[in-house]
Amino acid sequence: GAGVSQSPSNKVTEKGKDVELRCDPISGHTALYWYRQSLGQGLEFLIYFQGNSAPDKSGLPSDRFSAERTGGSVSTLTIQRTQQEDSAVYLCASSFRRRGGEQYFGPGTRLTVT
Amino acid sequence: GQQLNQSPQSMFIQEGEDVSMNCTSSSIFNTWLWYKQDPGEGPVLLIALYKAGELTSNGRLTAQFGITRKDSFLNISASIPSDVGIYFCAGHRSGNTGKLIFGQGTTLQVKP
Numbered sequence: 001g002a003g004v005s006q007s008p009s010n011k012v013t014e015k016g017k018d019v020e021l022r023c024d025p026i027s028g029h030t031a032l033y034w035y036r037q038s039l040g041q042g043l044e045f046l047i048y049f050q051g052n053s054a055p056d057k058s059g060l061p062s063d064r065f066s067a068e069r070t071g072g073s074v075s076t077l078t079i080q081r082t083q084q085e086d087s088a089v090y091l092c093a094s095s096f097r098r099r100g101g102e103q104y105f106g107p108g109t110r111l112t113v114t
Numbered sequence: 115g116q117q118l119n120q121s122p123q124s125m126f127i128q129e130g131e132d133v134s135m136n137c138t139s140s141s142i143f144n145t146w147l148w149y150k151q152d153p154g155e156g157p158v159l160l161i162a163l164y165k166a167g168e169l170t171s172n173g174r175l176t177a178q179f180g181i182t183r184k185d186s187f188l189n190i191s192a193s194i195p196s197d198v199g200i201y202f203c204a205g206h207r208s209g210n211t212g213k214l215i216f217g218q219g220t221t222l223q224v225k226p
Binding site: 004031033035041042043044045048050056058059091093095101102103104105106107108 | 117120144147154155156157158159162164202206211212213215216217218219
């Protein structure tokens with residue numbers, strides 16, 4: 001079946017502009033995660049959605065970052081007033097609730113803020 | 115934020131050699147996972163481990179969940195050129211939060 005998909009694959013934006021990144025999880029997966037990967041680094045957790053529960057936003061680096069998940073499926077990560085330090089690859093993952101550790105990743109969106 | 119200590123940072127080996135990498139943490143995890151990431155792609159799950167002491171194989175890959183639940187290792191036997199990439203360990207704790215804690219990665223290069 002189809003894996004996790006993300007769009008756009010690449011995004012170049014000017015400092016101060018807002019951006020929206022989209023994630024389509026694997027069908028049937030109830031949990032959805034966003035991570036950020038800076039150049040040459042490991043992945044940094046941003047936010048976690050599980051069913052209708054309140055999301056775990058503990059990894060969001062500032063209030064310029066927000067995310068929503070509509071209808072328990074597609075998710076959008078929004079970064080307002082982008083800064084150069086926001087440049088990174090943003091990765092989305094999904095999983096079945098009972099196997100929360102087994103997360104399956106999309107290809108990522110490479111964000112460059114100029 | 116918390117990260118796992120993964121070593122080595124990089125390895126350059128000859129095709130056919132065996133490879134070993136490991137991950138340690140100051141905290142206990144309920145699940146250890148190993149991922150591989152190719153350039154421009156997202157990480158791909160290789161092996162998931164759920165019990166302390168568990169030893170699991172996936173083809174030429176073997177991984178173990180440490181008895182103390184604070185460490186894990188991954189071995190690759192008889193390496194081939196397509197093993198090239200970045201390998202990440204990750205730890206997961208059961209409960210309300212679903213986040214994975216990742217190591218910094220081991221970059222593997224294989225010389226034909």
